[in-house]
Amino acid sequence: MNMAILHHQQSHYYSINFSPTHHSSSLTKKRSLSYKYKFPATGNRMARSSSVSDDDKVFDVVIVGAGIIGLSVARQFLMDSDLSVAIIDKGVPCSGATGAGQGYLWMTHKTPGSPTWDLSMRSHQLWTTMADNLQAQGLDPMVELGWKKTGSLLVGRTRAESDMLQARAKQLSEAGLIAEYLSSSDLSKREPDLLVDNDTSAAFLPDDCQLDAHRTVAYIEKGNRNFASKGRYAEFYDDPVKCFIRSDSNGDVEAVQTSKTTLYSKKAIIVAAGCWTGSLMKDLFRNWGMEFHVPVRPRKGHLLALQNFNSLRLNHGLMEAGSSREFAGFNTDLDESVINHIWKRVGEYFPKLRSLSISDLCETRKVRIGLRPYMPDGKPVIGLVPGFSNVYLAAGHEGGGLSMALGTAEMVVDVVLGRPGNVNSTPFNVDRVIE
Numbered sequence: 274m275n276m277a278i279l280h281h282q283q284s285h286y287y288s289i290n291f292s293p294t295h296h297s298s299s300l301t302k303k304r305s306l307s308y309k310y311k312f313p314a315t316g317n318r319m320a321r322s323s324s325v326s327d328d329d330k331v332f333d334v335v336i337v338g339a340g341i342i343g344l345s346v347a348r349q350f351l352m353d354s355d356l357s358v359a360i361i362d363k364g365v366p367c368s369g370a371t372g373a374g375q376g377y378l379w380m381t382h383k384t385p386g387s388p389t390w391d392l393s394m395r396s397h398q399l400w401t402t403m404a405d406n407l408q409a410q411g412l413d414p415m416v417e418l419g420w421k422k423t424g425s426l427l428v429g430r431t432r433a434e435s436d437m438l439q440a441r442a443k444q445l446s447e448a449g450l451i452a453e454y455l456s457s458s459d460l461s462k463r464e465p466d467l468l469v470d471n472d473t474s475a476a477f478l479p480d481d482c483q484l485d486a487h488r489t490v491a492y493i494e495k496g497n498r499n500f501a502s503k504g505r506y507a508e509f510y511d512d513p514v515k516c517f518i519r520s521d522s523n524g525d526v527e528a529v530q531t532s533k534t535t536l537y538s539k540k541a542i543i544v545a546a547g548c549w550t551g552s553l554m555k556d557l558f559r560n561w562g563m564e565f566h567v568p569v570r571p572r573k574g575h576l577l578a579l580q581n582f583n584s585l586r587l588n589h590g591l592m593e594a595g596s597s598r599e600f601a602g603f604n605t606d607l608d609e610s611v612i613n614h615i616w617k618r619v620g621e622y623f624p625k626l627r628s629l630s631i632s633d634l635c636e637t638r639k640v641r642i643g644l645r646p647y648m649p650d651g652k653p654v655i656g657l658v659p660g661f662s663n664v665y666l667a668a669g670h671e672g673g674g675l676s677m678a679l680g681t682a683e684m685v686v687d688v689v690l691g692r693p694g695n696v697n698s699t700p701f702n703v704d705r706v707i708e
């Protein structure tokens with residue numbers, strides 16, 4: 274069971290998760306680039322530029338950022354078109370927010386009719402299809418993706434929150450999901466270790482799922498790499514993007530310059546650099562004397578994971594608690610006071626754990642820290658950068674990037690290829706945020 278507690282401000286959730294151990298250390302290790310670049314068989318040199326040298330590489334699509342968004346976009350282009358794709362990262366795929374993500378694919382706190390509702394629903398459907406397809410191939414989605422149908426429980430502690438949860442369960446049911454309102458007695462029966470008083474209640478969605486970000490990233494990368502032998506895919510890791518190169522003739526961006534190489538793009542450049550998207554775009558455009566401000570900000574999160582945790586059993590095995598949300602710039606240092614606060618909050622809901630000090634658990638604990646790409650209006654920014662014909666953004670998913678990744682990838686590919694999409698992309702357009 275995955276569980277979140279309503280905060281007084283309704284938009285904030287505190288989540289506690291008890292789930293089987295499946296985070297393999299070999300998957301979470303930092304990897305260096307293991308896949309060598311191969312020249313795309315279909316990649317024609319760009320006739321336009323006499324400055325293109327033999328060391329430069331030409332791809333249809335160049336993606337900046339190999340987090341869950343960039344990798345999913347790469348996957349979608351590879352599977353859904355015949356275009357060649359290069360993906361660049363200043364580190365490795367799980368070094369950004371993706372590596373810290375809890376992996377909840379939740380609809381509990383999405384509002385039917387809101388702009389992210391359709392995107393989340395579509396994404397949920399695509400993730401479920403991916404898990405089903407694995408099963409149909411005789412593979413275990415739990416092994417490949419860390420996939421679990423955990424269900425989700427959103428808990429409130431006051432009368433007002435109880436009313437809100439009741440309305441939420443009704444609204445989600447009317448929107449076609451299986452959603453139940455649990456009164457305090459129903460909740461006690463379901464989670465006997467949870468502190469429940471007369472005013473405590475919950476919304477329960479049995480179909481909500483969870484994936485493991487590291488396993489899922491490894492699975493997507495493996496699939497993408499199958500296209501490398503056909504000359505359609507290459508990864509450039511540990512290689513930060515330094516600048517864009519513009520065409521003299523039409524002013525479009527024709528190439529991406531990294532610290533080690535130049536990658537030419539024939540069709541599209543997708544910037545999926547998570548919380549770094551704003552600062553990166555600003556720097557890239559400043560080189561041309563242009564101001565470009567995307568208001569994506571890093572929102573830091575601490576996640577506490579306890580391996581082999583036996584003091585409380587809901588689903589048991591690995592316990593994850595958190596995650597915190599704070600604006601602290603690009604700082605990713607561990608703050609023990611945040612961990613202590615998370616642990617204190619856990620004790621408020623699970624009295625059995627109050628006698629356990631977090632310092633007693635240092636042997637088995639692991640803290641994951643990541644910077645969520647926060648957008649002030651709560652929506653990711655997906656689409657063409659105004660003034661250019663080939664530069665696109667796909668960023669700003671804050672605390673929902675894992676859950677929205679596959680829907681976002683489909684949307685990006687549809688927009689680039691000029692196809693009608695499953696989900697209306699207009700609410701996510703870039704021009705809404707350009708200042």
Ligand SMILES: Cc1cc2nc3c(=O)[nH]c(=O)nc-3n(C[C@H](O)[C@H](O)[C@H](O)COP(=O)(O)OP(=O)(O)OC[C@H]3O[C@@H](n4cnc5c(N)ncnc54)[C@H](O)[C@@H]3O)c2cc1C
Nearest residue numbers: 338340342363369370371374375377514547643674675676
């Ligand atoms: C503690 C925590 C818990 C979370 N829990 C959930 C959850 O339960 N469910 C959910 O859906 N989401 C969750 N999230 C949010 C989710 O992890 C993010 O929304 C998602 O990972 C964002 O993916 P991304 O690809 O946009 O960004 P990132 O994963 O940050 O990837 C961006 C990449 O861009 C690269 N980059 C940056 N600058 C450059 C450059 N100059 N050159 C080249 N590469 C560059 C970075 O190295 C990075 O790898 C959580 C996040 C945190 C921190």
